[in-house]
Structures are given as structure tokens and as C-alpha cells.
Amino acid sequence: MRKLCVLCAFVFLLNAVSAEDVDLRYFTRRYFPRLSVGEDFDGCLENTDGVYYSVDVQLKQDESPLSKSIQLHAKDNMIHYNYSNIHRAICGTICGLNKTHTVINETVRSTLKSCLNKKIYDKYGLEVDSVTVFYVKTNDKEPLSFLYYFAIFLVATILLLNLGGSLYTCAFPVEKTSLITAFSIKNNWKELCGSEKESFKCIQALRFYTNLVTLALHSGVFLSSGLIQNEEYIEDAFSGIKSSFTNLRIVMQTFFVIGGFLMANKVLGMIEKNQFGLKCLPKLLLNRYLRIMPTLLFMVVLTATWIPKMGSGCLWERVVVHEGLMCKKNWWHLVPLVQNFFPFENECLPQTWYLGADWQLFNFSLIILLLIWKFPKHGGKLLLITSFISILVIFLQSYILNLRPIRSSISPDLIRTRFQGDDTMFYSYFSPQCNWAGYHIGVLAAYIYRKSLTDNWDLKNSRILKMLFLASGPIVAASIFMGGDLHKREASRFEAAIFNSLDQNLFAAAIAVQILGCLFKMNDFYINILEWKPLQSLGRLSYCSLLIHTGVLRTYGGHQLGFTASDYNFVMLFAGVFCVTYVLSVPLYILVEAPAGNLLRMLLNSKKVTAESVHATNEKGVVKKMAEKINAQQISDSPMNGNVLS
Structure with missing residues (x-):
């Protein structure tokens, strides 16, 4: 009996000592508060005095078992959300507020804090530390400004011009482009469908494949933004084999390689024919800039005006109207193409960071090509030295700033906050210097060509080139899956610098080899994949789809809150976004x-380069082989081929 009492006392003491640990294990994430919860939007605003708030809530970190479990869970921030920072879309009428409380002041904040604190404490036993009101919505209609009428x-002007140009073309069929026929729908449709033969067919296919992967990645990012019912699906995905797919962000290097290749191919061709010099620079820069701006500014105007008017919902103001406000406020970032130098979370059309980086690298690479023009005998050495320096810059930047491996910056909580305050994403993904090596690899490939x-x-x-061409496919796959364990451990400063300087540039080198392999017709298997005819038209739509697809995702997500994430739903979301994006493109x-x-x-009075003209300008046969490639420079000269991403 005595032994039994001693044993019971020992078990009791053991349980008392480990009670806190048991509590922490007991409060798994299914007991955590939901990241995002929205109350009935339409029902709230049916009331004439109704007011709807979107609020970011910071929970107190105290000694309660659930709070400590949340803190412990958030420490592994590379694969977990921070459940202390949650979002609530709440009807202010329930809290005693009405449409007279649209100005955010201390009274409104304290009332919302008290109201939310009661709801959260009653359900979870947690207290609210602070609230940040993101937006306020009432059923009052906002007056239209001049910008809406301008849109x-x-x-209307664009539609009338295209109608007039189309009617004129039908009545007076002409092949020469004029001010009127430039707006011919019939002619532009023929160009889209590829009525004219191209040499660089693989370029358009690579654009399409890259855009396809980008749409899939952004669909996954949308699911990871914390607006779903089952956040554990995303956390499990980041802790498993699916985390490797977060490194698909390196496919953007394809666009940089293509841009460097086409720009250098054009300039080097001009150098060969003694048509290049300082006087050519303004025309080259103007050509590149004006090919980007019209479509970009058109989308800025629509995003700032009528797209936010197309719907409503508990998240509409947060994900759709907010971007419209950023376009009204920060549109000037896009005009000089410096949007990648500003915080990503407050940008208009933030996916266009690529256009800024590409424009900056275009200008810098022109300086390199000017040196090659001045010192043609040392062109190869200059390009090799520049290649080494461009990779060294990435290594030194990562090491000195102590940046994480870039793939670990694509984590659930950083995606949810749109990478706010993340230096790794800013310096290792959006900046021109981190993409310099990829762009320069394209320049080097053009020089070899x-x-x-x-x-x-x-x-x-x-x-050697045949072997590299065969290996390029496996190298692309290996670079995507490289560093698959970096979401599960902390990398050293040196390891992170090595990864950031080699991973995406290994991918870029493989893409450059694929372009060269296709140009020299080295392997039928790869060529059939990269020169499939239907992909030529889809590749020309790359720029338009880049501008449109995030708007499609935003308008889809703005109507609802709390859908279930699964593999099936991801595939269906991606398929829907892909179809709608390309239909609108x-x-x-x-x-x-x-x-x-x-x-x-x-x-600019640019003329298409034909095989005959190339042959005629090279009487000694210096570029004789180029005559076999019809319009070899056409893809980089003609905006008709969707080459704004070149």
C-alpha cells in the first residue's frame, strides 16, 4: 500500500512538472485562431447606416498555454504562419459604429479593439493588443473624378480607331502600314497568329512556358496569402516536397536571358554592318521605352479607375481597391521604370518589377556593347570578365548584407505580408544587380551566336555544345530543386551567398544553351518542344498576360473569404486564371x-531585315549563313511579335 502511494505521488508530481509541456502539445494549430475571418459583407451594408471595416489584429503574447503555443509555432517562420497577427473583416454596426465613423480616430480604434477583444477572448481566451484599420466601406457611392471620364x-478612342482601321483595310486592302491601318484588327490578328515566318521560334515558346509557370506560382502565392479555411494545407506544403516548387521563381531568369540575347544580337548585327555608334543610342533607348509604355499606362488607368468598380466583397477593398489607390498615388514609379526600387507592397501593378529591372539592365548592357564596339578585339575577354563580376556582385551583396537564401524568403508569412520589410526579397529578387548575371548570360550567348x-x-x-544542350533540361530541373532543405534549417552566411549567386544563374546558363541549341538545330526532341507552332501566338501574348493575370487573381479573391485549399482546388484555380488571362490578353x-x-x-522608320538585304550588305560573305535565317532580327525589331519582354 505504501509503495502504491509513493508511485501515485511520483506520477502526480511528474504530471505537475510537465503540465505546461502537455498544454503546449495539446494546443496544436487546430486550436489557433483563424488567420482571416470575414463577416457578412452584403448583409452589413444593407443597413443604410452600415459600415464595414477591414482590420489587422495583433494579439497579446502572454503566459497562457495557447499564446505560448502560438509563439512556439511562429518561431519556425520559414514554414509556419504567425497566428498572433490576424485579419478580421467586421461589420461596425455590431460594435455600435455607423457610417459617421468613417474617419479613423482613437474612438473608432478603441471601439473596434474592445469589440474584437470580446469576440476573440470568448472563443480562444486570447486578448487583443492592438488593431490597425486597413479600410472602411459604406454603401455610399463615391463621386467620379476626372480620371474616370478620361478612362x-x-x-472609346481606342475602340473607334480600331473600328476605323478595320473598315478601311476591308475597303482598301493595302500591305503597307499607315496611320490608319496600324489599327486594323484583321492585320493585327494575322500578326498574332504568326502569318510571318520567324527564325527564333524557340524564343516565343520559352516565353509561353515561363509565363505558364509564373501563373501557376502566383496561383500558389494567392492560396498562401492566408485567406483560406485550412491554413495547415499551406504549412504542410512548405514543410514537404511541395516546398521545392517555391523555387520556381527562378523561371523569371528566362525573360532576362531572352532580353539580353535579343538586344545584344541586334546591336552586334549593327556593329558588323558599321551602323552602330553613339548616335544610335537615343533611338535604341526610345524604341525600347516606347514599346513598353502604351500598354502599361493603359492598364494603369484601368486599374486606378474602373476595375475597382467592377465588384465588392469582404476583401474587395483590401486586394482590389487598394491596388487602384496605389496606382493613383504611385503611378509615377512606372513612368521612369524604377518601380523595383520601391517597397513591393505599395506598388501599382507590382508584378511589373521585372520591367524596371529589365530596362535598367538594358541601359547598362548598352555600355558594355559600346566598349565592344570601341575595342572589338577584346570583346570576348570583356564579356568573360563582366560575367565574373556580375556573379561576384551577387555573392558580395548577399554576404555583406547577411541575406537569407532567396528561396527561404518565399515563406507563408512573408507571402501574406507581401514581403514587407524583407531585405532578401528586395535585394536578391527585385533589384537589377541580382539579375545582372542572367541578363549578361543572354548577351554572352548572342556574342557566341x-x-x-x-x-x-x-x-x-x-x-561540347551538343552535350550541354542535352544536359540543359536536367540542369533546369536541378536548379529548381536545388536547396530543397533550406526551408527546414538555417543556412550560414557563406552558404546563403553561394546559393544566391549560383542557383538562378545556373538556370539562366541552361536557358541560354537551349536557345543556341535550337538555333543550330541540335536535338529534335528539344526543338519540337520549343518550336511547337501553337506556342508562337501564345508567346506573343506574354506581355499582356503579365499585366493582366494578377488582376484576375485579385478580382477572384476579392469576392470571397474562406475557401478550402487543396491540390484539386489549386489546379482548378490555375486553370481558370490561365484561361481568363489569355482570353483577356x-x-x-x-x-x-x-x-x-x-x-x-x-x-522610328525601322525596316524589317530580310534575308536578301542581309546578303546584299555582306558582299564578302561575312554573314552569309545569316541569309539562311529569314528575318533573324525581326523578333527583336518588330513590336508585333509580342517582344516587349525581349
Whole structure:
């Protein structure tokens, strides 16, 4: 009996000592508060005095078992959300507020804090530390400003010009582009469908494949933004094999490689024909800039005006109207193409960070090509030295600033906050210096390609290039899955610097090899994948789809809150976003991008380079092989080919 009492006392003491640990284990994430909860939006605003608030809530971190469990869970921030920072969309009428309380002051904040504190404490036993009101919505209609009427005038003008150009083309069929026929829907449709033969077919296919992966990645980012019922699905995905797919962000290097290749191919061709010099720079820069701006500014106007008017919902103001406000406030970031130098979370059309980085690298690479023009004998050495420096810059930047491996910055909580305050994402993804090496790899590939034409390098029969071309596919896959364990452990400063400087540039090098392999027709398997005819038209829509797809995701998510995430729902979301994006991209291309390209070509008096003209300008046969490639420079000269991403 005595032994039994001693044993019971020992078990009691053991349980008392480990009670806190048992509590922490007991309060798993199914007991955590939901990250995002929204009350009935339409029901709230049916009341004439109704007011609806979107609020970010910071919970107190105290000694309660649930609070300590949340804190412990949040420490592994590379795969977990922080459940101390939650979002609530709440009807202010329930809290005693009405439409007279649209101005956010201390009274409104304290009332919302008290109301939310009662709800959260009654359900979870947690207290509210602070609230931040993100937006206020009432059923009052806002007056339309001049910008809205300007948007109507702009759209009506574009439609009338395209209607007039189409009718004129039908009545007076002409092949030469004029001010009127530039807006011909029939002609622009023919260009979209690829009526004209191209040499660089693989370029358009690579654009499409890259855009396809980007749409899939952004669909996953949308699910990871914390607006779902089952947050554990995202956390489990980041802790498992699916975390490797977060590194798909490196596919953007494809656009940088293509941009560097096409720009250098054009400039080097001009150097060969003694047509390049300082006087050419303004025209080159103007051509590049004006190919980007018309479609971009058109989307800025729509995003700032009528797109936010297209719907409503508990998240509509937060994800749709907010971007419209940023376009009204920060549109000037896009005009000089410096949007990648500003915080990502407050940008208009934030996905266009790529356009800023590409424009900056375009300008810088022109300086490199000017040096090659001045010192042609040292061109190869100069490019190799620049390649080394561009990779060294990424390494030193990462090491000195103590940046994390870039793939670990794509984590649930950082996605949810749109990478707010994350130095790694800012310096290792959006900045021009971190993408310099990829762009320069494209320049180097163009230099090799031009040398094979002018100096008779027999690259078509090169065993080394054939082996690299065969290996390029596995290298692309390996670079995507590289560092798969970095979401589960802390990398050293040196390891992070090595990863950031090599991972995406290994991918870029493989893409450059694929371009060269396709140009020299080295492997039928890869060529059939990269030159499939239907992909040519889809590739030309890359720029329009880049501008449109995030708006499709935002308007879809703004109507609802709390849908269930699953593999099936992800596939269906991606399929829907893909179809809607490309359906909307067709009219944007035909009505805006293509006519703007036609007008630009007329303005700059650029002429298409044909096989005959190339042969005629090279009487000694210096570029004889180039004559076999019809319109070899056309894809980089003509805006009609959707080459704004070049």
C-alpha cells in the first residue's frame, strides 16, 4: 500500500512538472485562431447606416498555454504562419459604429479593439493588443473624378480607331502600314497568329512556358496569402516536397536571358554592318521605352479607375481597391521604370518589377556593347570578365548584407505580408544587380551566336555544345530543386551567398544553351518542344498576360473569404486564371499593344531585315549563313511579335 502511494505521488508530481509541456502539445494549430475571418459583407451594408471595416489584429503574447503555443509555432517562420497577427473583416454596426465613423480616430480604434477583444477572448481566451484599420466601406457611392471620364474617353478612342482601321483595310486592302491601318484588327490578328515566318521560334515558346509557370506560382502565392479555411494545407506544403516548387521563381531568369540575347544580337548585327555608334543610342533607348509604355499606362488607368468598380466583397477593398489607390498615388514609379526600387507592397501593378529591372539592365548592357564596339578585339575577354563580376556582385551583396537564401524568403508569412520589410526579397529578387548575371548570360550567348556567323565557328557540329544542350533540361530541373532543405534549417552566411549567386544563374546558363541549341538545330526532341507552332501566338501574348493575370487573381479573391485549399482546388484555380488571362490578353494585344507597335515602327522608320538585304550588305560573305535565317532580327525589331519582354 505504501509503495502504491509513493508511485501515485511520483506520477502526480511528474504530471505537475510537465503540465505546461502537455498544454503546449495539446494546443496544436487546430486550436489557433483563424488567420482571416470575414463577416457578412452584403448583409452589413444593407443597413443604410452600415459600415464595414477591414482590420489587422495583433494579439497579446502572454503566459497562457495557447499564446505560448502560438509563439512556439511562429518561431519556425520559414514554414509556419504567425497566428498572433490576424485579419478580421467586421461589420461596425455590431460594435455600435455607423457610417459617421468613417474617419479613423482613437474612438473608432478603441471601439473596434474592445469589440474584437470580446469576440476573440470568448472563443480562444486570447486578448487583443492592438488593431490597425486597413479600410472602411459604406454603401455610399463615391463621386467620379476626372480620371474616370478620361478612362472612358481613352477606351472609346481606342475602340473607334480600331473600328476605323478595320473598315478601311476591308475597303482598301493595302500591305503597307499607315496611320490608319496600324489599327486594323484583321492585320493585327494575322500578326498574332504568326502569318510571318520567324527564325527564333524557340524564343516565343520559352516565353509561353515561363509565363505558364509564373501563373501557376502566383496561383500558389494567392492560396498562401492566408485567406483560406485550412491554413495547415499551406504549412504542410512548405514543410514537404511541395516546398521545392517555391523555387520556381527562378523561371523569371528566362525573360532576362531572352532580353539580353535579343538586344545584344541586334546591336552586334549593327556593329558588323558599321551602323552602330553613339548616335544610335537615343533611338535604341526610345524604341525600347516606347514599346513598353502604351500598354502599361493603359492598364494603369484601368486599374486606378474602373476595375475597382467592377465588384465588392469582404476583401474587395483590401486586394482590389487598394491596388487602384496605389496606382493613383504611385503611378509615377512606372513612368521612369524604377518601380523595383520601391517597397513591393505599395506598388501599382507590382508584378511589373521585372520591367524596371529589365530596362535598367538594358541601359547598362548598352555600355558594355559600346566598349565592344570601341575595342572589338577584346570583346570576348570583356564579356568573360563582366560575367565574373556580375556573379561576384551577387555573392558580395548577399554576404555583406547577411541575406537569407532567396528561396527561404518565399515563406507563408512573408507571402501574406507581401514581403514587407524583407531585405532578401528586395535585394536578391527585385533589384537589377541580382539579375545582372542572367541578363549578361543572354548577351554572352548572342556574342557566341554572332561569332559563329561572322567567324565561321562550327558550333552546329560542336560536341561540347551538343552535350550541354542535352544536359540543359536536367540542369533546369536541378536548379529548381536545388536547396530543397533550406526551408527546414538555417543556412550560414557563406552558404546563403553561394546559393544566391549560383542557383538562378545556373538556370539562366541552361536557358541560354537551349536557345543556341535550337538555333543550330541540335536535338529534335528539344526543338519540337520549343518550336511547337501553337506556342508562337501564345508567346506573343506574354506581355499582356503579365499585366493582366494578377488582376484576375485579385478580382477572384476579392469576392470571397474562406475557401478550402487543396491540390484539386489549386489546379482548378490555375486553370481558370490561365484561361481568363489569355482570353483577356487577346483584345489587349490586338487593340492596344499591336497598334502601338505599328505606330512606333512608323515613327522610328525601322525596316524589317530580310534575308536578301542581309546578303546584299555582306558582299564578302561575312554573314552569309545569316541569309539562311529569314528575318533573324525581326523578333527583336518588330513590336508585333509580342517582344516587349525581349
